[in-house]
Amino acid sequence: MSSIKIELREEDVKRIKEICASFRNDPQELINVLHRCQEHFGYLPAEVQEVVSEELTVPVAKIYGVITFYSFFTMTPKGKHPISICMGTACYVRGAEKVLDEFKRELGLQVGQTTKDGKFSLSSLRCVGACGLAPVVLVGDKTYGRVAPDDVKNILKEYEQ
Amino acid sequence: METMKLTIDNKIIEVPKGTTLFKAARELGIEIPTLCYMELHDLNIENKPAGCRICVVEVQGRRNLAPSCATNCENGMVVKTHSTRVLNARRTVMEFILSDHPKECLICPKSGSCDLQNMAIRLGIREIPGTEIAKMSTYRKDTSPSIIRDLDKCIMCRRCETMCNDVQTVGALSAINRGFMAVVSPAFEQNLEHSTCTYCGQCVAVCPTGALTEVDHTPDILRALADPTKTVIVQTAPAVRAALGEEFGMEPGTLVTGKMVAALRVLGFKYVFDTDFAADLTIMEEGSEFLDRLSRHLKGDESAKLPILTSCCPGWVNFFESYFPDLKDIPSTAKSPQQMFGAIAKTYFAEKIGIGRKDLVVVSIMPCLAKKYECQREEFSTDGNRDVDYSISTRELAAFIKQANIDLNNLESEEFDSPMGESTGAGVIFGNTGGVIEAAVRTAYELNTGKKLEKVDFMELRGLEGVREATIDFNGTPIRIGIAHGLGNARKLLNDVRAGKSKFHAIEIMACPGGCIGGGGQPLHHGNSDIIKARAAAIYREDKKKILRKSHENPFIIKLYKEFLGKPNSEKAHHLLHTHYFDKKKKFIVKQ
Missing domain, CATH: 3.30.70.20 (Alpha-Beta Plaits)
Structure with missing residues (x-):
């Protein structure tokens, strides 16, 4: 599990403590607390887990166990422009995997990773409900339909500056 | 109490509500196999994640097989623990587990x-x-x-x-x-x-x-024993003699002190000594420290902090350094018996036999894995030479004895060497929960009151309950004593100390359930707590056999102070026999 050493600012620590307090620092509420923390930080770096551990008196190993068990939680920060490729049935049969491979090649990333400059992150998801546009790619809030591997370079170019 | 009546393998049984099928079957003498379930009844320990699925049984009318460790008995249930369906499922589960397990x-x-x-x-x-x-x-x-x-x-x-x-x-x-x-x-x-x-x-x-x-350290010891320039000596912890026999087919609770000494001699150790000697020494230092703090405390000196906590157990020391570093000036500064032994061996004893500390190799046989770490701590070395060079567990010693073709069962008993093999009953009981504090009380009572202690067995300090307390009358002064074994129980007492709510004058803590007899380096108990009880009883038997049962009466300890250390807590004693603790609260380092 890769992670980046960060230093929490005082207001971050305060925010985590507030979140924990809003759940009465109840160890049973760990998953809810982690949801709220990920909402706030975008991901759950080790330092956030340590503060949660102190507040809820849950060993940090347990928290790490929960985070690595549920795929929703992540310890890797999302990029400024998170890219999601739909791998639902419709997109898949219309070549989504080739599109994904092209993104991987262009960015030098695996699914779940983020570029060193923090600009792009790559993930795959299941069905965004736009099967008529298959294969579908999302970059941030923007949707691209009928994407072919050849389009990938141009899509990335839009976000270059 | 509400009960449930059911049939298991054609036998009818009635059990209290809430009993699992697994336990009900056990009462009928049916041992359902399991890999994950574990219960140590006397120590209040249970593990039942229902993860391995080996313990599945067939319950009539239920579609799927039920994990017996996590299914409660119900009225009228008809259960089969070895039907064809069960046996096939069990085998398949086992095959799946083995398919992802090395075959080495x-x-x-x-x-x-x-x-x-x-x-x-x-x-x-x-x-x-x-x-x-x-x-x-x-x-x-x-x-x-x-x-x-x-x-x-x-x-x-x-x-x-x-x-x-x-x-x-x-x-x-x-x-x-x-x-x-x-x-x-x-x-x-x-x-x-x-x-x-x-x-x-x-x-x-x-x-x-x-x-x-x-981590197996026997190869290092073998190398040292083969080196003609080295004198290799060994110390054995009290709990080892009460468990080693199990590895050689003896009944749990068999004492093999003499046979163990004989085996160690056959293995080639030049001197076979006893950690119990150092345990007596620990009592002298820790006891004096306690009495000093106590008398200052009773006089109203606020710098004399109580309760004093025992410091013999390296797992416990690691625990408070990580979790209660704010209390690190509360435990006794006395080193553990293992390290006291090493410190005396590499100074007093090395000098006595006329060799340098580098040519003396000190080995310890311990029921413990934390002792391996303890002897590697930097503060227990002089010029890079450790006070205790290697520590091996009871299990490793058993394997070592077997490798050397020694038949422990048929060895004639032998005696420890002198002087560091001489000990009292107080040193022996260090192996049981409550034993260190009982040994300390035997000595502290006499030193404090100047009276002879007639009854040396303090039954109120013994037992397997996780947290125990007792009040001992020191000639009119009630001394309140707390005991915890298992670190979870220790945490409870420590939280009270931190909150300033502790009423105790002295607290003994051992990391392992049962104390050292249940240590991480002992022969495996495979979930049977009767084994731990049998070992505890053996330790008290050994104590009872001794003529001298108070540490301060050990003539060789008296001689050691006379010839070498001066008196307890002297400057020299402090230098050699006391230590200090560190704040090890974890700051997690996360790699890029």
């Missing part, structure tokens, strides 16, 4: 005492389908000063997790990831060495496979 039993350190291996034999597994085509999941090996984690052999029974979290409240280990990637690991998949692990070894003591084992 011949060279596995757990071979012969492995629950998984025994289960494969019991279930008559003769082949593992799919081994040619299936790829096994794999995980890196992690070696710490005391414990090796070889997670390819982990079957996710979660016993270690239960011990580490629920019993010890250390929280170093947790199940992480999922599916084939699932393993038990410290936070952020750090090595054990960088986690909050105390090396108490309770995870190793309950691991059913070779996933958790101790």
